[in-house]
Structure formats: C-alpha cells, structure tokens
Amino acid sequence: MKKLLQTVIILLFSINYAQTVFLDDFGTSATPTAANDYGxxxxxxxxxxxxxxxxxxxxxxxxxxxxxxxxxYAVVAPEFIYSGVLPGYYFWTFATPTTTPFEGANRYAEDHTAGDVNGAVLAVNASLL
Known part of the structure; x- marks a missing residue:
C-alpha cells in the first residue's frame, strides 16, 4: 500500500508541475521567389x-x-512546396488531384492554424535506412 501511495503522489506531482520543454511554430515562409529559396x-x-x-x-x-x-527536410509553408521543385515534378498534399500540375501551381492545403498566413512547417521525409 505504501508503494502504491508513493507512486500516486509522484504521478500527481508530475502532472501538476509539468512544463513545456520545447516549443517552435517554425514561423512563416516568404512568398516564393528564386532569391529566397522559394520560401x-x-x-x-x-x-x-x-x-x-x-x-x-x-x-x-x-x-x-x-x-x-x-x-x-525543409521548413516551408505547405502551399509553397511545389513552387520549389524541378519543373515536371510535383508534391501532392491533397488526397485527389483534380487538374494536371503546372509550374507555379498552388496545389497545397494551408496548415491547420486559423488566421496565420504562410505558416511554415518542418517537412521531413524519413528514409527506410
């Protein structure tokens, strides 16, 4: 019983005194141009x-x-990923494309944060190795 009580006290203490160790919203991406690495x-x-x-x-x-x-990886607004790829290739974030991609297309969903403009995300493509 004493061990159980100690465990409960430790859990309550850690819940009540939890703190944020790391927070980053990755900022925003500049409107894509060749000069700014397409955001x-x-x-x-x-x-x-x-x-x-x-x-x-x-x-x-x-x-x-x-x-x-x-x-x-890259830190970039999702809607700007396509702008920075080689012409003829594309990177879908919509489930079902409805038109053929073309250079300069804006085919990507905004991030889920309401009200932010060009909100960047950390886009990581992990490898199998």
Missing part, C-alpha cells in the same frame, strides 16, 4: 548528420533535394 529555410533543430536540407530548384537540379525526398 524554404533550414532548422537549427534538425540533428547534424541526420537529414539534409532540401533546397529548392533555385539552388539544385537534383530531384531528391528539391522534392524533399528520402532523408531530406
């Missing part, structure tokens, strides 16, 4: 030697890099 930016929170920054078509001609393929 993409790096994150200081991605561990070194884990994922590689997925720069846009302004800075790479690699499909894997620009399309944030396996083992790549």
């Amino acid at each position: 993409r930016k790096t994150s200081p929170y991605v561990p070194a030697n884990s994922f590689t920054y997925g720069t846009s078509k302004a800075n790479s001609t690699s499909y894997d890099v620009t399309n944030i393929n396996n083992s790549y």
Whole structure:
C-alpha cells in the first residue's frame, strides 16, 4: 500500500508541475521567389548528420533535394512546396488531384492554424535506412 501511495503522489506531482520543454511554430515562409529559396529555410533543430536540407530548384537540379525526398527536410509553408521543385515534378498534399500540375501551381492545403498566413512547417521525409 505504501508503494502504491508513493507512486500516486509522484504521478500527481508530475502532472501538476509539468512544463513545456520545447516549443517552435517554425514561423512563416516568404512568398516564393528564386532569391529566397522559394520560401524554404533550414532548422537549427534538425540533428547534424541526420537529414539534409532540401533546397529548392533555385539552388539544385537534383530531384531528391528539391522534392524533399528520402532523408531530406525543409521548413516551408505547405502551399509553397511545389513552387520549389524541378519543373515536371510535383508534391501532392491533397488526397485527389483534380487538374494536371503546372509550374507555379498552388496545389497545397494551408496548415491547420486559423488566421496565420504562410505558416511554415518542418517537412521531413524519413528514409527506410
């Protein structure tokens, strides 16, 4: 009984005194242009030697890099991901596309935060390895 009481007290203490250890909303993405890497930016929170920054078509001609393929990441507003990929490729976030993608298409859902404009997310594409 004493052990049970100690466990309950510890649980209550940890619930009542919990604190936020880490919080980041990733800010916003600039309206996409070649000069600003199509709204993409790096994150200081991605561990070194884990994922590689997925720069846009302004800075790479690699499909894997620009399309944030396996083992790549970028901080970017979801609706701007397509703007930074190589022409002819696309990155869907809608369940069912209704038109053929084209350069400059805005085919992506806003994030779920009401009222924010161009809210960025940490987009990570994990690899099987």
